[in-house]
Amino acid sequence: MQNNYAKNLSVLLLGTLFISTSGVLGRYIAMPAEAIILCRAFLAAIFIYIFCRFKKIDLKIKSRKDKVSFFLSGFLMGAHWVTYFIALKLSNVALGMLSLFTYPIITVFLEPFFSKQKISGIHVFLAILVLVGISILVPEFSIENDDLKGILFGILSAFFYAVRNLLVKEEVKKYNGSMLMLYQMIVVTICLLPVLFFSDFTNIQNQLPLLILVALITTAIGHTLMVYSLKHFSATTASIISSIQPIFGILIAFIFVNEIPSKSTFIGGSLILITVVIESLRNKK
Numbered sequence: 001m002q003n004n005y006a007k008n009l010s011v012l013l014l015g016t017l018f019i020s021t022s023g024v025l026g027r028y029i030a031m032p033a034e035a036i037i038l039c040r041a042f043l044a045a046i047f048i049y050i051f052c053r054f055k056k057i058d059l060k061i062k063s064r065k066d067k068v069s070f071f072l073s074g075f076l077m078g079a080h081w082v083t084y085f086i087a088l089k090l091s092n093v094a095l096g097m098l099s100l101f102t103y104p105i106i107t108v109f110l111e112p113f114f115s116k117q118k119i120s121g122i123h124v125f126l127a128i129l130v131l132v133g134i135s136i137l138v139p140e141f142s143i144e145n146d147d148l149k150g151i152l153f154g155i156l157s158a159f160f161y162a163v164r165n166l167l168v169k170e171e172v173k174k175y176n177g178s179m180l181m182l183y184q185m186i187v188v189t190i191c192l193l194p195v196l197f198f199s200d201f202t203n204i205q206n207q208l209p210l211l212i213l214v215a216l217i218t219t220a221i222g223h224t225l226m227v228y229s230l231k232h233f234s235a236t237t238a239s240i241i242s243s244i245q246p247i248f249g250i251l252i253a254f255i256f257v258n259e260i261p262s263k264s265t266f267i268g269g270s271l272i273l274i275t276v277v278i279e280s281l282r283n284k285k
Helices: 003-020 023-029 033-054 064-090 093-100 103-114 121-137 146-167 177-190 204-230 235-242 244-256 261-281
Strands: none
Touching: 003 023, 003 204, 003 235, 003 244, 023 064, 023 093, 023 204, 023 244, 033 064, 033 177, 033 235, 064 177, 093 103, 093 121, 093 146, 093 244, 103 121, 103 146, 103 261, 121 146, 146 204, 177 204, 177 235, 177 261, 244 261
């Protein structure tokens, strides 16, 4: 029993680690954000399709309503990824990832529009804590400041991600996670096809190994490991452990590209991550 727990925890941590590579890859792949995401989604769709066929996962969508939901969630996933990678390129790995992790609190305030969930006083307190954390992250409140722009794009990305998660909440109960991810990758690819006509792909040959990494390791394998883990852990445990993604991302950036966060990034980021853990613990049943 103990061995199984250790194995399942290792898989969850490995999935979290793989997903965390998105920070350094998104920041340092030498292509525009929208071009990276088009390549990422297209390659990931191929890898996930092969996995689905190998595991004999049913790929049939059951209703027209679900098709609309699949399309909307795929569109929002693409918007989330593009704005997140823009955030990474404007600022750095630490600021991009930490600003994205405002999504749990954004979710709390959006959920009443999707369900009967009500906002409580503790949610207001946590939101204030996040705002304080963000204010510490921002080195200078100037629209000319790239770090501020990066943080704003990170928060916009968090908004898209929160809405996407709320939309697919019911679908996750009806469909296999890898099947959902496959259709989202297809939608992202189709939505970003116009990028072929205006974005810069001249460097794609040199960047292909990194593009394959972000599609295979970050997206296909990372996602699959996380889905597998959810069968063995509560959503609360998975949420708390996923909150270490920015820490993994910062460590990866330090090891591979010697990117060192500032003191204010550590303080502001800690406040944001504390709210994630508190909210996850509050939702424990």
